[in-house]
Amino acid sequence: MYTSNFFIKLLLIGFLLLFVSTRSWSQGRPVFICEDPPEIQWVNKVGSAYSDVMTLQLAIQSCGGLQSEDVRIVDVALVPYESKEAGVFQKQRKEAEKEISLSDEEDNNDGNTTPPDTPDKQINRPGIDRGAHSQPDTPKPEQASDKSDKSKKPVYDIYKPVQLHEGINRITIEAKNNLDVTGTATLYVEYKNQVKGNLYMLSVGIKEFKNNDIPPLVTPMSDAYALANAFSSQSGKLFNKVDTTILMGVQATRSGILRALDDLRFEATQHDLVIIYLASHGVTERDRFYILPYEAEKDNNFATALRMDEIIEAINSMPCNVIVMVDACHSGAIKTGGRTTAVVRSAPKMEDINIALNIYRKNLPNDSKKIVMAAALENQTALEDPDLGHSVFAEALLEALGSIQVPEKYPTDLKADNGDNILHMNELDLYVSRRVKELRRQMHYGVQDPVTLGSDGLKEKLPVFILK
Incomplete structure (x- = not known):
């Protein structure tokens, strides 16, 4: 009897050891050993680059665990333009660009039709991560994504910089998991070493005014400086x-702003980009919108304030692409819990902007180089929050540029970039529109819908920022 029990126990121990030996631990979770190689997917899926250094965003499925250092760029080789391989790449890129364009149209339509109090729809573009707005070190490369279905292979988010040659680059990537099983993938990117233009930026922030009759603001100076930086x-x-x-301050007089605009007209060429950011009080009077300079006088806007149509006339004379960001405001306060928590800004009415834009549209009917971004629609106010340190509009702009971290108090799942680390104007516009609405909901304050006027074709093609 004793011998029989001994053999039964021995047999059970043998089965247990056999079971354990067929399992491997990865990231603290047991997974069955498999011989499948890591599957490498390129999240960017964009075949063009504006810089000779590009960060590849990879999603790698692996059942055997994976470390960032075990993913490497094996080779970067030029593909002759006349080769069959280059022809296949060009065809695939056109198809990918068409998919992205269609998705952008859906996104923009969604943004125009979504009720102000309704959460934005999330449209998942093929091959593009709609996860949290994060820098390349988040999530950590060696960690499996939480988005992975536990019934499937874990997915690891890996970021790899690559040095590109001028022309079509064939990039060979190798990934080796913890079981020494290797997977490879081939990607194609075209880099054209184009002549770079210059960026000329005028950033105006007026917090306090010469006349005490005009109440001070909170964040215009920090907004103007942060965006310029x-x-x-x-x-x-x-x-x-x-x-x-x-x-800023005493420098931001009416004549000082007009002189700076005039300097841009002489400096900028057709190859350059001009960006103008204006943060101050704004007043509408007799169907005209005014931005108040430092020395503005209350009830004397025509003589002392800066008219929006003067700004439009100035940018109309510039031969290059111009982006004007208007974050103008009137004074006021929102009281929550018995204390003042934020100041509201009222952006120019749509009808005022349209009147001003018609000036250059009438003179240059075929012009498509001017873009105007306003912080809010007609009859809406634009918020500046001391807790943020910026207006909501500036906060969204800076988040999109990756210049500041998304505040823990106001988290977001939005992402500005489509994965190629190059921010185009249409991507900036879409992120700012959605993020501003989201921030206002999180702050439990009203509705704010930023608006961007300009050629859709220009917005799609105009790169404004290379991300980290």
């Missing part, structure tokens, strides 16, 4: 150089 980082990257003019 963000775009300065593009010197030598997207642009040959970045020339920034910042006007």
